[in-house]
Amino acid sequence: MDPSAKVKVVLLACGSFNPITNMHLRMFELARDHLQDAGRCDVVKGIISPVGDAYQKRGLLEAQHRLKMARLAAETSDWISVDGWECVQPEWVETSKVMRHHHAELMTSDLDQVDAERSAKRRKVEETENISSFQSFSDTSEGEIELKLLCGADVLESFAVPGLWKEEDIEEIVGRYGLVCITRSGSDAQKIINQLDVLWRNRKNIHVVHEWVANDISATHVRRALRRRQSVRYLLPDAVMHYIQQHELYSAESERKNAGVVLAPLQRCTMTF
Ligand SMILES: Nc1ncnc2c1ncn2[C@@H]1O[C@H](COP(=O)(O)OP(=O)(O)OP(=O)(O)O)[C@@H](O)[C@H]1O
Numbered sequence: 076m077d078p079s080a081k082v083k084v085v086l087l088a089c090g091s092f093n094p095i096t097n098m099h100l101r102m103f104e105l106a107r108d109h110l111q112d113a114g115r116c117d118v119v120k121g122i123i124s125p126v127g128d129a130y131q132k133r134g135l136l137e138a139q140h141r142l143k144m145a146r147l148a149a150e151t152s153d154w155i156s157v158d159g160w161e162c163v164q165p166e167w168v169e170t171s172k173v174m175r176h177h178h179a180e181l182m183t184s185d186l187d188q189v190d191a192e193r194s195a196k197r198r199k200v201e202e203t204e205n206i207s208s209f210q211s212f213s214d215t216s217e218g219e220i221e222l223k224l225l226c227g228a229d230v231l232e233s234f235a236v237p238g239l240w241k242e243e244d245i246e247e248i249v250g251r252y253g254l255v256c257i258t259r260s261g262s263d264a265q266k267i268i269n270q271l272d273v274l275w276r277n278r279k280n281i282h283v284v285h286e287w288v289a290n291d292i293s294a295t296h297v298r299r300a301l302r303r304r305q306s307v308r309y310l311l312p313d314a315v316m317h318y319i320q321q322h323e324l325y326s327a328e329s330e331r332k333n334a335g336v337v338l339a340p341l342q343r344c345t346m347t348f
């Protein structure tokens with residue numbers, strides 16, 4: 076292989092996406108800029124993977140709606156797509172296993188296929204926006220492909236919550252694959268990397284990306300505003316907002332869903348001891 080070849084990176088974001096917001100999409104853009112800035116890699120694809128219903132988080136809307144909203148949101152991007160594998164699994168799947176699944180998929184699907192998908196998406200967006208700037212992966216030199224988990228600093232902090240993540244899973248995520256973490260108000264990414272040995276050992280595989288625009292958009296805030304019939308315009312893509320209105324999603328009742336139920340990872344942890 077050409078030693079100057081760039082590594083091709085695929086970013087995977089796992090979460091509830093309940094609902095997807097503009098900040099979720101922005102995370103991908105921030106991560107791509109950061110990784111490409113050093114010039115050693117080419118971020119070729121972003122994947123959004125909504126968690127399945129069996130995660131049992133309070134207020135978690137049915138996967139079919141979250142998936143649909145994520146797909147509507149991703150239509151505005153030529154490189155981010157949505158994958159429904161995780162959310163159709165009958166049981167909750169550990170994030171390390173979700174990564175294993177996508178890694179295996181990437182290893183078997185050749186890069187030309189990833190390229191063809193991106194080209195098709197790019198053309199669709201260009202048709203809508205009436206622009207032309209198409210460049211294929213094949214225009215860049217050949218390189219290996221890496222999968223990295225993309226998350227906000229709150230997820231990094233959650234690694235320290237007793238019983239929520241197994242140490243070997245964190246080791247696999249950061250050691251084998253790698254992590255890109257976007258700073259988020261209220262969470263201190265560097266502090267947690269310093270505190271957890273498993274993160275400190277693998278710190279070279281953790282990219283902390285600073286979001287300089289103070290941004291508190293969260294799905295919780297969006298759901299609260301919707302319950303109060305306040306505007307959520309510009310917090311999420313218009314198509315997602317219209318879908319929510321059309322299906323009358325997010326009410327006081329939907330927020331009570333799974334109330335009192337122990338989150339799946341914590342249940343699993345109790346079972347293994
Ligand atoms: N404002 C934000 N800044 C940085 N990361 C974010 C932000 N909002 C969401 N994320 C990240 O997006 C991923 C998916 O998040 P998730 O669907 O849980 O959204 P959320 O807004 O945190 O949800 P909720 O408010 O329901 O807990 C997570 O890695 C989360 O850290």
Ligand SMILES: NC(=O)c1ccc[n+]([C@@H]2O[C@H](COP(=O)(O)O)[C@@H](O)[C@H]2O)c1
Binds near residue numbers: 241340
């Ligand atoms: N042990 C684990 O693998 C583990 C534990 C907790 C959350 N998660 C994942 O992190 C994401 C968190 O999403 P929320 O921030 O919406 O709760 C979900 O995709 C969930 O599956 C994984």
